[in-house]
Amino acid sequence: MLNPVSKSKNYFLSYLSIWLVIISIHTLILNFFYGINGMISLSDSIIFNLTFMLIGYALWFVIRFNLKEKPSVFDMIFNHLLVAIVVIAIWLAVSYFSLASLYGDHQDYMIFLSSSIPWRAVTGLFYYLLFVMFYYLILYYDDLQEKLSMESKLQNLVTQAELDALKSQINPHFLFNSLNSISSLTITSPHKAQEMVIKLSDFLRYSLSHDRNEKTSLKEEFENLKRYLDIEKICFGKRLNFVYDMPESCEQVQIPNMILQPLIENAIKHGVYKSFDEVRVEIRCIEENDYIVIEISNDYDPDTRKPKGEGIGLKNIRKRLQLIYLRTDLLETLAEKMVFKARLKIPK
Amino acid sequence: MNPKLRAIIIEDEEPARDLLKAYFKNRDDIDLVAECENGFEGIKAISENRPDLIFLDIQMPKLNGFEMLELLDEYPEIIFTTAYDQFAIRAFELNAVDYLMKPFSQERFNQAIDKALNRMKSKTRSKTNIDHLKKQVKEESGIANRIFVKTGNHIDVIPVEKIIYIQAQDDYVELHIANGKFLKKETMNTMEQQLPPGIFSRVHRSSIINLSQINKLEKYGKESYMVVLKNNERVMVSKSRVKQLKEQLGI
Numbered sequence: 001m002l003n004p005v006s007k008s009k010n011y012f013l014s015y016l017s018i019w020l021v022i023i024s025i026h027t028l029i030l031n032f033f034y035g036i037n038g039m040i041s042l043s044d045s046i047i048f049n050l051t052f053m054l055i056g057y058a059l060w061f062v063i064r065f066n067l068k069e070k071p072s073v074f075d076m077i078f079n080h081l082l083v084a085i086v087v088i089a090i091w092l093a094v095s096y097f098s099l100a101s102l103y104g105d106h107q108d109y110m111i112f113l114s115s116s117i118p119w120r121a122v123t124g125l126f127y128y129l130l131f132v133m134f135y136y137l138i139l140y141y142d143d144l145q146e147k148l149s150m151e152s153k154l155q156n157l158v159t160q161a162e163l164d165a166l167k168s169q170i171n172p173h174f175l176f177n178s179l180n181s182i183s184s185l186t187i188t189s190p191h192k193a194q195e196m197v198i199k200l201s202d203f204l205r206y207s208l209s210h211d212r213n214e215k216t217s218l219k220e221e222f223e224n225l226k227r228y229l230d231i232e233k234i235c236f237g238k239r240l241n242f243v244y245d246m247p248e249s250c251e252q253v254q255i256p257n258m259i260l261q262p263l264i265e266n267a268i269k270h271g272v273y274k275s276f277d278e279v280r281v282e283i284r285c286i287e288e289n290d291y292i293v294i295e296i297s298n299d300y301d302p303d304t305r306k307p308k309g310e311g312i313g314l315k316n317i318r319k320r321l322q323l324i325y326l327r328t329d330l331l332e333t334l335a336e337k338m339v340f341k342a343r344l345k346i347p348k
Numbered sequence: 349m350n351p352k353l354r355a356i357i358i359e360d361e362e363p364a365r366d367l368l369k370a371y372f373k374n375r376d377d378i379d380l381v382a383e384c385e386n387g388f389e390g391i392k393a394i395s396e397n398r399p400d401l402i403f404l405d406i407q408m409p410k411l412n413g414f415e416m417l418e419l420l421d422e423y424p425e426i427i428f429t430t431a432y433d434q435f436a437i438r439a440f441e442l443n444a445v446d447y448l449m450k451p452f453s454q455e456r457f458n459q460a461i462d463k464a465l466n467r468m469k470s471k472t473r474s475k476t477n478i479d480h481l482k483k484q485v486k487e488e489s490g491i492a493n494r495i496f497v498k499t500g501n502h503i504d505v506i507p508v509e510k511i512i513y514i515q516a517q518d519d520y521v522e523l524h525i526a527n528g529k530f531l532k533k534e535t536m537n538t539m540e541q542q543l544p545p546g547i548f549s550r551v552h553r554s555s556i557i558n559l560s561q562i563n564k565l566e567k568y569g570k571e572s573y574m575v576v577l578k579n580n581e582r583v584m585v586s587k588s589r590v591k592q593l594k595e596q597l598g599i
Contacts, residue, residue, distance in 0.1 A: 173432060176432075181363035188370065303505070
């Protein structure tokens, strides 16, 4: 962190002008109250104050250093006392000898100078304290500002995460298209409409009721995927051909709930939405050593532009897998010539 | 009695088509002359039947509703039907009769039909209006990832990355791809606006090239340059565009 005095031109100028005021007052006091010659008064004032101005500037680094070590209160007071004594001693010595070399032959002044050392030391201590307080105040203020901005950033992140979670639960386009299909079926085939309303309700109930931090059996997840695909099948008819291979041995494996939903939604979005012809959407589960592997694949037309980068769906899955299993290599995607495949490995 | 309104449905989901047909049955002032499952069928049906009105879904495979409109020579009145609300502003700017959000009721459907009938009676749409509409569609469509070329009733879909270069030919542009070329009625300026800028470069008043297809840049005459493409064809670079091309190629 920069010294606040040299942070901006204005701060630096204020620092200089404060010292200029002190120098003027100091000169006037020496001249009027002690009757010291004007030139000598000015030199005395400039030498003592300019030296402290430089020392004060350097004190910032002492304080930064002191904070870095995170000392106890006792150590801090001790450190400052030590620094104060050393600094003031140097200050007095430098100023005294400079003035002595300039005005050594002015007897009156030299006597005054020697006798004034004690109260100059007291003034120095006072300056020192002011500097330390000023610097600590600035550090505290900066710290506070940083904390406040961090807090608001964090708040934003939390809100965004909550919103994303909510959004990823149900895809509104799916919902409205299904409702439109239901609206149509109530006229053309009321019995089917009823079936579809029930499927949609079951799907929504499952999607909304499950806490994202829980796990469920693959069997339950798969049942819900089937509901979803059944609904899409009513909208898209022969364009959606759903096949699956789910051995019984996989069914009881616990997986994070709703983790497959975005994958199947992608398969529909990039496969069925973009094709006139039959699109095969396949779900397969394979046991592999310590994992079960769930593969979701769909046909796609390589001529339609691939989405740039990863969509929010895949990103969210990766994030969740990382939080739950502390691994980043569990989800793979492969774009083959006509088939897109997502492979999800779940540790048993 | 007024002649009946002739309408076409263009919609990729069967239940949605069924619903529209059911609503049609309750009106005796409109005739359904064709129903289409996608934009390609839509173009064909529109040019064959010249309907007064189309019901157009926006989200359809390969050729979406807006892209389909771009390929039409004549515009019927349009009622958009969609489950998405984010296209409403575009549809409004295209001066569509109505924008029906799925699912919609018979009443809402009737309202839209009545609006269309009123517009046809007052004949508010003149020729200039249609030209404006057409221009609007093109401007609205923005950066393309596919170019559609219509030859008669046949439509070719060309992914932009397959285009090697484009040459102006009077009122047409000639799109060159690896295994042939296509003529499209379009201006070079519109073409330039529609193609993704990082991938294509207008090197001459009458040519646009795919930057990834450049083999080398050859000096030609004093200050002129010539681009040699990977297929060994040569394209002139105009003096004023050399600097820009070099910047794009990073040389």
